[in-house]
Amino acid sequence: MPTNRQILLDNRPEGEATTGNFKLVTAQTPALQDGQVLVRHHYLSLDPYMRGRMNESKSYAQPQPLGEVMIGGTVGEIVESRHPKFAVGDKVVGMGGWQEYSVVDANQPGAVRKVDTTHVPLSHYLGAVGMPGVTAWYGLVKIINPKAGETMVVSAASGAVGSAYGALAKARGCRVVGIAGGKDKCDYVVNELGFDACIDYKQHKDAISLSKALKQACPNGIDGYFENVGGLVLDAVLLRMNAFGRIAVCGMIAGYDGQPMPLANPALILVNRLKIEGFIVSEHMEVWPEALKELGTLVGSGKLRPRESVAQGLQAAPEAFLGLLKGKNFGKQLVKLI
């Protein structure tokens, strides 16, 4: 049985998360039972939702238990199998957590899924053709339901969700405008991802200033907005929403550390007859096949070229995760484990 390095949640953040909240340990992988497989992880996915799980307070999911391996999506390869449908060498995606190996009961629905790496690199199954891509798809297609010619905006535009959202909205004939932090990210969003415009929120210190930039970038107003960050970005977007606009709320990263994050002017919901809807993609497993098919085609045909930030080795995961929360990553944040 191979030696397995793991990262546990050691204690909960007080305010901002720190590397001290995590603990690296070493364990032996247990012997397999019938129906189980041993997966060697090639990549670990780091995602903003993990910050919410680190808090004790009630959220949509149970808090991450202390002393257990941090939750997380992984892609890897079967290295031992006691399940007839999985063979050594199969490439699979699952929720293996922050560790180098995982033992998975392959009979549990959705616990481990084989993927085809002929046209799509393995790591993309954690990004554009994985949970973040389906997240963008659900918000755009099922909540915003865009019409050709409408203007679609997304925050954290250079990230895994934002880049997929842009490609999906362009494929539907929309004007697509991103919001991102810094000139490099904005250039990438426009030049490589094909957005019509991108606004650097770091150039704006309040919602009024940001909303003026949005007015320029969205001359016909905003019809659909995909919310990843909350805070003043949401305030600014609300000032530019058109009547009957739709907002899909997927993340509010600005509030994860527990600071108050009020919405300045909720009366705009009424004035503009907006629909605002929060969602969690794991509660809508029925759309995954349709969404993954479209996303795989976009990646395979080069219409969606997602960028990745790759940290090296499990021990780099905490620093990379904290950087992600501050927007230091550029594209999908991964940890390479092999």
Added chain:
Amino acid sequence: MPTNRQILLDNRPEGEATTGNFKLVTAQTPALQDGQVLVRHHYLSLDPYMRGRMNESKSYAQPQPLGEVMIGGTVGEIVESRHPKFAVGDKVVGMGGWQEYSVVDANQPGAVRKVDTTHVPLSHYLGAVGMPGVTAWYGLVKIINPKAGETMVVSAASGAVGSAYGALAKARGCRVVGIAGGKDKCDYVVNELGFDACIDYKQHKDAISLSKALKQACPNGIDGYFENVGGLVLDAVLLRMNAFGRIAVCGMIAGYDGQPMPLANPALILVNRLKIEGFIVSEHMEVWPEALKELGTLVGSGKLRPRESVAQGLQAAPEAFLGLLKGKNFGKQLVKLI
């Protein structure tokens, strides 16, 4: 031609509205053209939306023009007709405005509609079986879409919209909880309107205190909320919404005077995967026949017994309107003009 007393918007409020914003004038009604009818108003409806129209700022509707008769719903009787489908004596509902008579082009769709007063008193066509009733119906049926056994909450519960909402939700097998101002109103909401409970918001000075009272009144949480007021009531309700709850936003009376009215914790939209949707009932004319039919049946069968606050004479309208904005009315606020 009869003499017609009218109330004009003379100047716009700075902060709170006052009687000085209005002006009473006298005019002669003009001679009728072909296709027109002259309506003598029996009742004028006073509604919170009028406050929004008094502001100059962009809202969903054009501002009320200065120097013109205030907008408003009316019921009355045809006293002169040059239209073949309307006869003297017909009872009609329309948007006659704050005046004693109106001349209406009866060919304009929806400008004037005959009503049957056999089972429903004329004044109720401005309330339970009129715009406020349809407003409640649309929010409950089309946005909240309640299931039997769910808990439905409404603010301004003793008013025209709130009372209709309660009856409609009870008819669908829901637990119905109101929020109203003062013991008398709460007693009426429970004893006469048949709500399961009613909370007096005046007994609570912050959102936390109000949310504790909501927890008691809604032991299974809140699945649907109809928002008439905004401010701390909305903050308190958000703390008690169940996962997949729905909020129909119809009014935010707390913000009409222009003071800031932030929403304390928008992250709850994500945590509880809420849907929040603003609407204006006049944009959904297609539902009116179905809604009015159900509302007429509820009133005719005594299952909805709306209360009315009636001010006497056109000159009483401004005071009555300002009282409505402060919650001084008890049930549907009307002005009797005859």
